[in-house]
Amino acid sequence: MSDVRSAQGGRDTLIRYIRDAGGVGLLALAIFVPFIGLRLHGETNGLVLHYRPKLLVIGVVLAMLARLLVLIWQERRVHQGRAAWRAARVASAGKYVAPALLASAALLPLVPGIANFYIDLGVLVMTYVMLGWGLNIVVGLAGLLDLGYVAFYAVGAYSFALLAHYFHLSFWECLPLSGIFAAIWGMCLGFPVLRLRGDYLAIVTLAFGEIIRLVITNWISLTGGPNGIYNIPHPTFFGLNFNLGGGPGTFSGFFGIDPDPKQLTTYLYYIIFFLALLTNWVTLRLRRLPMGRAWEALREDEIACRSLGINVRNTKLTAFAIGAMFGGFAGCFFATRQNFISPDSFTFIESATVLAIVVLGGAGSQLGVALAAVVMIGIPALLQDLSIYRMLFFGLALVIMMVVRPRGFVSTRTPSIALGKRQQISSELMSEGHG
Amino acid sequence: MTALLEVRDLVMRFGGLTAVSRLSFTAVRGEITAVIGPNGAGKTTVFNCITGFYRPSEGEITIHREDQSTLALHRLPGFAIAKRGRVARTFQNIRLFGGMTVLENLMVAQHNRLQAATGFTLLAVLGLGRYRHVEAEALERAKYWLDATGLTKRADEPAASLPYGAQRRLEIARAMCTDPVLLCLDEPAAGLNPRESEELNALLLKIRAAGCSLLLIEHDMGVVMKISDHIIVLDHGKKIADGTPAEIRTNPAVIAAYLGEGDDDDLDVPVAAQ
Incomplete structure (x- = not known):
C-alpha cells in the first residue's frame, strides 16, 4: 500500500x-x-x-x-x-579547520622551494584577512553596515607614508601611530552617523570613503595627489634592512647568507600574519568583555540597550574606532609592503571586497572571514590562467555560495559565556543589525 | 510612605495631538503602582517619558533617592535614566537580544557595573585588573534571577528560541539585573495564560519584597486588582482616578471610561448601529 x-x-x-x-x-x-x-x-x-x-x-x-x-x-x-544536526557537524568540523588553517598559514613560507609568488600572494590574502577581521567588528559584531572601510586603510597607509616621507620615521614607529590616526578618523566618521541606520548609514560611510580618497587625490602639495608617494621604507628586522646588495647592516649580510627577495617577502608575511592574529585575539577577547557584548546587543536591539543603561553613542563609537584602528594597521603594512601608494589603491572596490569577505564568511565569525578572504582573494589570483573566464567562474561560485549558504560560510554564533556547554546559535535567530 | 517617583504636570504633545495632559502622580517606595486605562489613553506614552524614550513637552519627573537627594529624569539622556536613575523597564512588544543566549542577555544588562571594572577595557583585554572577580559576581546575580524566573535550565539557549511566556519572564529578569529601584513593566501579562499569569503575580510580589518598587501598565484586571497597592486610571491622556484597588473598583468615572457610559464618543455608537 x-x-x-x-x-x-x-x-x-x-x-x-x-x-x-x-x-x-x-x-x-x-x-x-x-x-x-x-x-x-x-x-x-x-x-x-x-x-x-x-x-x-x-x-x-x-x-x-x-x-x-x-x-x-x-x-x-x-x-x-536537520539544521541543528548540520550546524553541530559544521561546528565540530570547524574545531579542526581553524587549527589546520592556522598551522598551514604559519608554515606557508617555510615550505621548501616555494615560489616567491605564493608567499607574496599569502601576504595579500593575509592583509585581507586582517581587513576582514577589522571590519567584522563593525559589521559582524556591532551590526553597523560600513561601506567606507577603505578610508581607514587609506588613513593608515598615508599616515605612514607621509611620516616616512617628511619625518623619516620607520615602519615600527609609525605602526601604532597609523592605528591611532585611523581610530580617530573612525570616531570622526562615527559622530555624524550615530543616528543613521541601515541604508542611510551605508550611504554616508560610502561617501566618507570617497571623501578621504578625493582629499588625498587633490591635496597635491602634501600627498603628491594622483602621483602618490614613492620610496616608502620597508620594515627593518631589528635594524637590519633587506637590501639585495648584501653587505653590513643588511639581513643577509648579518646572517652571512645570500640575499634573496624571498627573505623580505617572508618577513612581510610574518608581520602581517602576527598583525592579523593580534586583530583576531583582541576581537575574541573583546567579545567576552562587556564592550563586545554591548556591540552584539546593539546589533540585536538598540532600544533594549538604551533601556538597560548602555550608552549607545559610546558603544557605536568604540566599534567604529577599534574597527578603524585595525584597518589603519593594515594600511600601514600595505604602504610598507608596496613601497609606493597612490589614491588608486583606495577606491570603493576595496571596501566592497572587504565587506564581501565579511558577508561571505558569515557575519561575526572569525573563521568564516578567514576562509572567505582565501576564497575571495586567493582563488581569483590562482585562477589567472583562465584569463577572461576567471570572473565568470568567480561570479558563479559566489552565486552558488549564496544559494547554498545564504548566511555565509559559518552561519552560527558561539555564545560568549555559558553555564553548561556552549551551544552554537544559528544565525537565523540573530539580527543583522539596523545600523 | 515615602515617594519614589514623582510625576508633576507631565504634558506630552506629538504635533497637534496631546497624548498626555497635565498628569501628576506619585509612586510610593516599596509599592506596586498600576497605570490602567482604555486603549490609547496614553499609558505607554507616560512610560516612555519616565524611561527617557520621549522627552516630555512640559512637566517634571523626579526620582527621590533614599538619601533624600533627588534626580530630575526629564533632564537626563535616555540611557542615563537606567544607569543613574536606576529605572528599568520592559516593553509591550518584547525586546530581547534574540541571537544571544538567555545568560548573555542577563550579562548585557549588567553592562555598566562590569564595564566599570574593565579599566577602559584595556586592562581586561590583557587579563589584568579585577574584572574576573566582578564578572563572577555578575554571573551569580544572573543565576539568581534565572532561578527566580525559572529559566535556569534554558540559560544557554538563544533568547529568540524561548516560548512566549519565558521570553516575558526573561525580559523581567534582564531588567532586574540592572539592579533598579523602580521597575516599569509595560503589559507584562499580555498573552499569558492564567497559570502563567499567576506565576507572574508571584514573581512581581517577590520583586517588591526584594525592595524594588514597581510601576506597571496592565490590561489584565486579574493581575492589577490582585497585586497593586495603588492604581492610577488614565483616559484620553488625563488622570481620572487615583487610589487603592478597592476605591478604583467602585469609582463611577472609571466604570464610565471602561464601559463607555455617558462618554461623548460612545453617543455615536447607537446611531451607527441603526
Whole structure:
C-alpha cells in the first residue's frame, strides 16, 4: 500500500520537476535567443546576422539541467531538515579547520622551494584577512553596515607614508601611530552617523570613503595627489634592512647568507600574519568583555540597550574606532609592503571586497572571514590562467555560495559565556543589525 | 510612605495631538503602582517619558533617592535614566537580544557595573585588573534571577528560541539585573495564560519584597486588582482616578471610561448601529 502511495508521490514529484524545468527552459530560451542565438558580425559589406542554433540548444538544456539539480537538492534539504544536526557537524568540523588553517598559514613560507609568488600572494590574502577581521567588528559584531572601510586603510597607509616621507620615521614607529590616526578618523566618521541606520548609514560611510580618497587625490602639495608617494621604507628586522646588495647592516649580510627577495617577502608575511592574529585575539577577547557584548546587543536591539543603561553613542563609537584602528594597521603594512601608494589603491572596490569577505564568511565569525578572504582573494589570483573566464567562474561560485549558504560560510554564533556547554546559535535567530 | 517617583504636570504633545495632559502622580517606595486605562489613553506614552524614550513637552519627573537627594529624569539622556536613575523597564512588544543566549542577555544588562571594572577595557583585554572577580559576581546575580524566573535550565539557549511566556519572564529578569529601584513593566501579562499569569503575580510580589518598587501598565484586571497597592486610571491622556484597588473598583468615572457610559464618543455608537 505504502509502496503504491510512494510510487504515486514519486510520479507527482517527477511531473512537477519536469514542469518546473520546462518553465525554466522556456525562460532561458526567451533570454538566450537574443544573447546566444543571434550574433552580429561586422564584415566588409556591413553587419551580418548569424544564427547559432546549436549553442542555443546547449544553453537551454544546461539551464534546465541546472534547475533540475537545484530542485533535487532542495527536496533533499527538506527531507533532511536537520539544521541543528548540520550546524553541530559544521561546528565540530570547524574545531579542526581553524587549527589546520592556522598551522598551514604559519608554515606557508617555510615550505621548501616555494615560489616567491605564493608567499607574496599569502601576504595579500593575509592583509585581507586582517581587513576582514577589522571590519567584522563593525559589521559582524556591532551590526553597523560600513561601506567606507577603505578610508581607514587609506588613513593608515598615508599616515605612514607621509611620516616616512617628511619625518623619516620607520615602519615600527609609525605602526601604532597609523592605528591611532585611523581610530580617530573612525570616531570622526562615527559622530555624524550615530543616528543613521541601515541604508542611510551605508550611504554616508560610502561617501566618507570617497571623501578621504578625493582629499588625498587633490591635496597635491602634501600627498603628491594622483602621483602618490614613492620610496616608502620597508620594515627593518631589528635594524637590519633587506637590501639585495648584501653587505653590513643588511639581513643577509648579518646572517652571512645570500640575499634573496624571498627573505623580505617572508618577513612581510610574518608581520602581517602576527598583525592579523593580534586583530583576531583582541576581537575574541573583546567579545567576552562587556564592550563586545554591548556591540552584539546593539546589533540585536538598540532600544533594549538604551533601556538597560548602555550608552549607545559610546558603544557605536568604540566599534567604529577599534574597527578603524585595525584597518589603519593594515594600511600601514600595505604602504610598507608596496613601497609606493597612490589614491588608486583606495577606491570603493576595496571596501566592497572587504565587506564581501565579511558577508561571505558569515557575519561575526572569525573563521568564516578567514576562509572567505582565501576564497575571495586567493582563488581569483590562482585562477589567472583562465584569463577572461576567471570572473565568470568567480561570479558563479559566489552565486552558488549564496544559494547554498545564504548566511555565509559559518552561519552560527558561539555564545560568549555559558553555564553548561556552549551551544552554537544559528544565525537565523540573530539580527543583522539596523545600523 | 515615602515617594519614589514623582510625576508633576507631565504634558506630552506629538504635533497637534496631546497624548498626555497635565498628569501628576506619585509612586510610593516599596509599592506596586498600576497605570490602567482604555486603549490609547496614553499609558505607554507616560512610560516612555519616565524611561527617557520621549522627552516630555512640559512637566517634571523626579526620582527621590533614599538619601533624600533627588534626580530630575526629564533632564537626563535616555540611557542615563537606567544607569543613574536606576529605572528599568520592559516593553509591550518584547525586546530581547534574540541571537544571544538567555545568560548573555542577563550579562548585557549588567553592562555598566562590569564595564566599570574593565579599566577602559584595556586592562581586561590583557587579563589584568579585577574584572574576573566582578564578572563572577555578575554571573551569580544572573543565576539568581534565572532561578527566580525559572529559566535556569534554558540559560544557554538563544533568547529568540524561548516560548512566549519565558521570553516575558526573561525580559523581567534582564531588567532586574540592572539592579533598579523602580521597575516599569509595560503589559507584562499580555498573552499569558492564567497559570502563567499567576506565576507572574508571584514573581512581581517577590520583586517588591526584594525592595524594588514597581510601576506597571496592565490590561489584565486579574493581575492589577490582585497585586497593586495603588492604581492610577488614565483616559484620553488625563488622570481620572487615583487610589487603592478597592476605591478604583467602585469609582463611577472609571466604570464610565471602561464601559463607555455617558462618554461623548460612545453617543455615536447607537446611531451607527441603526
